[in-house]
Amino acid sequence: MAALRSLLPCVPGLLRPRHGCAALRTFAAGAKFEYIITEKKGKAHNVGLIQLNRPKALNALCKGLITELSQALQAFEEDRAVGAIVLTGGEKVFAAGADIKEMQALTFQECSFTQFLRQLDQLSQVKKPIIAAVNGYAVSVGLRRPRTQFFTASCLCMERGTGSCFEKA
Numbered sequence: 001m002a003a004l005r006s007l008l009p010c011v012p013g014l015l016r017p018r019h020g021c022a023a024l025r026t027f028a029a030g031a032k033f034e035y036i037i038t039e040k041k042g043k044a045h046n047v048g049l050i051q052l053n054r055p056k057a058l059n060a061l062c063k064g065l066i067t068e069l070s071q072a073l074q075a076f077e078e079d080r081a082v083g084a085i086v087l088t089g090g091e092k093v094f095a096a097g098a099d100i101k102e103m104q105a106l107t108f109q110e111c112s113f114t115q116f117l118r119q120l121d122q123l124s125q126v127k128k129p130i131i132a133a134v135n136g137y138a139v140s141v142g143l144r145r146p147r148t149q150f151f152t153a154s155c156l157c158m159e160r161g162t163g164s165c166f167e168k169a
């Protein structure tokens with residue numbers, strides 16, 4: 001808990017886009033991600049931070065993003081120094097749900113039962129606590145994750161956007 005508390009003052013800064021900062025786009029294990037930013041926070045570097053970083057598509061969960069998210073969660077899960085994981089999005093949006101452009105090419109069966117949702121469900125196997133720091137829109141699948149799998153810490157939510165027909169932090 002102490003590590004999580006120490007993270008709180010950092011959250012507003014975390015929600016600002018960080019394009020072009022190579023160090024922050026580099027995962028502890030050395031992998032570079034296209035759709036997420038990872039970092040270890042806290043004095044003891046024991047909080048794993050994952051920021052969804054696909055702002056042009058409002059963090060829509062495309063296959064690449066889900067794959068990277070899965071890899072980062074797995075790495076933090078296996079990192080003995082990490083006690084908890086914080087998952088956050090951008091200033092305007094946490095996630096606009098499934099990537100509906102990508103889904104256009106898929107059949108109902110492919111969308112529902114094959115790689116897409118199966119990979120998403122694998123994320124719920126992570127045993128370490130995951131706190132969703134939600135800001136702005138959290139649509140459909142982008143909402144389901146914080147609601148059912150992750151503990152959404154309302155103390156971390158910041159109201160900045162305008163009204164939405166969807167759930168909004």
Ligand SMILES: CC(C)=CC(=O)SCCNC(=O)CCNC(=O)[C@H](O)C(C)(C)COP(=O)(O)OP(=O)(O)OC[C@H]1O[C@@H](n2cnc3c(N)ncnc32)[C@H](O)[C@@H]1OP(=O)(O)O
Pocket residue numbers: 056057058060061096097098099100101102111137139140141142
């Ligand atoms: C069925 C399953 C398994 C899961 C689901 O999650 S279904 C739900 C999928 N999500 C949606 O239907 C939400 C679609 N998005 C919206 O309704 C709106 O984008 C919004 C209300 C969240 C925000 O509206 P706003 O006017 O602020 O922004 P836009 O101009 O509409 O979007 C900006 C930019 O992002 C692209 N975008 C947004 N959402 C998605 C998405 N879900 N998948 C792919 N791309 C998305 C949007 O096309 C636009 O990009 P372009 O300017 O390049 O077209």
